[in-house]
Amino acid sequence: MxxxxxxxxxxxxxxxxxxxxxxxxxxxxxxxxxxxxxxxxxxxxxxxxxxxxxxxxxxFTNTHMHFYGMYARGMSLNATPHNFHEILIHLWWALDKVLDDEAVYYSALLPAISAVRHGVTSMIDHHASPNACAGSLDQIEQALSEIGVRGLLCYETSDRDGKAIRDAGLAENERYIRKCSKAKAQNPDHLFDGMMGLHASFTVDDETLEKAVAIANYLDRGCHIHMLEDYVDETLTQEKYGRSVVERLAHFGVLGKKSIAAHGIFLDDNGRKLLTDSDTIVVHQAQSNMNNAVGRADIFALLNSGVTVGLGTDGMSADLRREIMTGYLMHKHTASDNNLGWVEYEQMAMKNNPAIYQRLTGQKIxxxxxxxxxxxxxxxxxxxxxxxxxxxxxxxxxxxxxxxxxxxxxxxxxxxxxxMIAGIDEQAIAARSRVVAKRVWDSYHTG
Ligand SMILES: [Zn+2]
The missing domain is CATH 2.30.40.10 (Urease, subunit C, domain 1)
Structure with missing residues (x-):
């Protein structure tokens, strides 16, 4: 052509x-x-x-996404959250529990269409559906492959719903990574790959970290985890596990050049050093941080110390360009510095994001x-x-x-x-998705 x-x-x-x-x-x-x-x-x-x-x-490449976030669109909440932890409890951890296989599929299909319309050609997703965990990454893969979007997927393993669901999360990641390795052995340009997903330090027990890192190391993959998105990650990690978040992730081998730590808002010098020394990827998402009112990551200190920082949308939208503009303006405005961010945003959006995808999958994009x-x-x-x-x-x-x-x-x-996206009927897809959404929301509201 x-x-x-x-x-x-x-x-x-x-x-x-x-x-x-x-x-x-x-x-x-x-x-x-x-x-x-x-x-x-x-x-x-x-x-x-x-x-x-x-x-x-x-x-464009979006390096931290949650497709399933689409089903929060327009949903009324059971209670008004007053801080980040309550947003997780009343919204995300209640919504993810009521997702079924069909909801997982449609929640990836519509953002994949939006991605294509906005010029996003590859996405790194972080998925949760604790009561529809087994095979969930196949549902996402199916949706992305029907549109033709490249994806690096994982399931967010957590202990917040008990050991059985924790084990299902570990197994889903392992199964999916093996499936992609096999496909890539036949065809290195295969559209999909997997990594080990973990929720965040404060909901993942020591034993789970050990098991997750063992699987990831054996399969030559890294981990994809939320890190210090809110200070609650630090306080609960200290309380439950007696270490600081970054020290704990370093101790258990979660950090490394093939791992993604999303957010990193409450990093101190020691945390930054551990991320730098381990060459861990950090992904920043200003829109989500502003929406949750959790603060601003010091991406400038991270970039200055040599950390590869990328940009994601954290489920806010599939479109990376809106994230770029919002974050670029947010840093200037918050720091009252009209010169801030020009070079850094170009570096993160245009160079680091595809470099991150390449580092994790070996694919040159x-x-x-x-x-x-x-x-x-x-x-x-x-x-x-x-x-x-x-x-x-x-x-x-x-x-x-x-x-x-x-x-x-x-x-x-x-x-x-x-x-025009050939071969799909977007109106029919959206109509079916609304039927699924009704079922998901009813389950959410009846708990
Ligand atoms: Zn996230």
């Missing part, structure tokens, strides 16, 4: 922008990038997409260059001012941030073209 008549933002180290270009996709990967006329001459028999002067760039996976988007962006690699980030924040995505290609497959 040849996509011609486009401006290309390659997202390489120099932010190279190329005009009047084309890209050739063979199978799942990018086979050539060059002048439109040259490649049309060289590949005369290829299927062609006329980009009509649009911008071709790599799709996030760049338009030969041999990279063809996860690409064509955006309706026709720059009204001179557009170069040097000023890309200015164009991004003040123009590209809400430009329509015309075409989304994932793993070499055209998932959406001219804003």
């Amino acid at each position: 040849l996509i011609h008549n486009v401006t290309i933002f390659t997202n390489d180290e120099n932010n190279t922008v190329l005009h009047d270009q084309a890209a050739v996709i063979q199978g799942t990967r990018i086979a050539a990038v060059g002048k439109s006329a040259d490649l049309q001459h060289q590949y005369p028999n290829s299927e062609q997409i006329d980009g009509a002067g649009r911008l071709l760039m790599p799709g 996030g760049r338009i260059a030969v041999d990279y996976l063809a996860d690409l988007i064509l955006v309706d962006y026709f720059p009204p001012t001179p557009f170069t690699g040097d000023n890309f980030w200015g164009h991004f924040l003040f123009g590209l941030i809400d430009a329509d995505v015309n075409t989304t290609i994932i793993n070499g497959k055209v998932v959406m073209h001219d804003k």
Whole structure:
């Protein structure tokens, strides 16, 4: 397939922008990038997409998501939560208990559609459905594969619902990682992979950490866990387990270069050092933190000490661009510093997020260059001012941030073209999802 008549933002180290270009996709990967006329001459028999002067760039990666959060949309709560712990008790830990297999499937399907519309081509999800745990990651995989979105999945193991459900969580992660390893042995470009999911230090017992890390190490994966999203994680961890959160995670081997710690709001110098020394990935999500009013992670101190920090949406939406803009403005506003965040947000959104996905799965995404996976988007962006690699980030924040995505290609497959996702009836899917939501909400309200 040849996509011609486009401006290309390659997202390489120099932010190279190329005009009047084309890209050739063979199978799942990018086979050539060059002048439109040259490649049309060289590949005369290829299927062609006329980009009509649009911008071709790599799709976005969302590095911390909860698909099942969709079923909280519009739901009335049984009680008004007054702090983060109460938000977990009255909303998330009550909602996740009433999800069934069909709810898990639809809660991934609709955000996957939204992701494609917003140019997000790969997602790292953290899932919970304690009474529909076995096979839940297959339900999510099924939904993502019907749309064609790339995903790195895990189940959030916790002791909060007892040992049997804890064991089911560990088993689901192990089963799914093995399934993906087998698929990737046949096809390294397989759309899915798994890692070991854990809820958060304050709901995971020592024995569970030991078991989870043993499985993860044996299967050569890392852990995906919430860390210091609220200070309650620290106080309850100290109270129950007699250590600080980061020291405890380090002690049990949860930290490491293949592990994700989401949030990290209440880190001290020692915690930052342990994360830096272990090369643990930290994922930041400003929208969620503002929504829960839990504070602001010092991403600048983390980045300065060499931690790879990425951006996620934490279930707020599938769209990464809204997270980028919100977080960028939040840090400036809160710190009263108009210069804050420009370089860091570009680094996290454009470079770190795909690098995190690559580190965890071995799949090369996030760049338009030969041999990279063809996860690409064509955006309706026709720059009204001179557009170069040097000023890309200015164009991004003040123009590209809400430009329509015309075409989304994932793993070499055209998932959406001219804003149409072939093979799905979105209205029918949403209608069925509302039936499922009614069942889920009724169960939530009757407890
Ligand atoms: Zn989260």
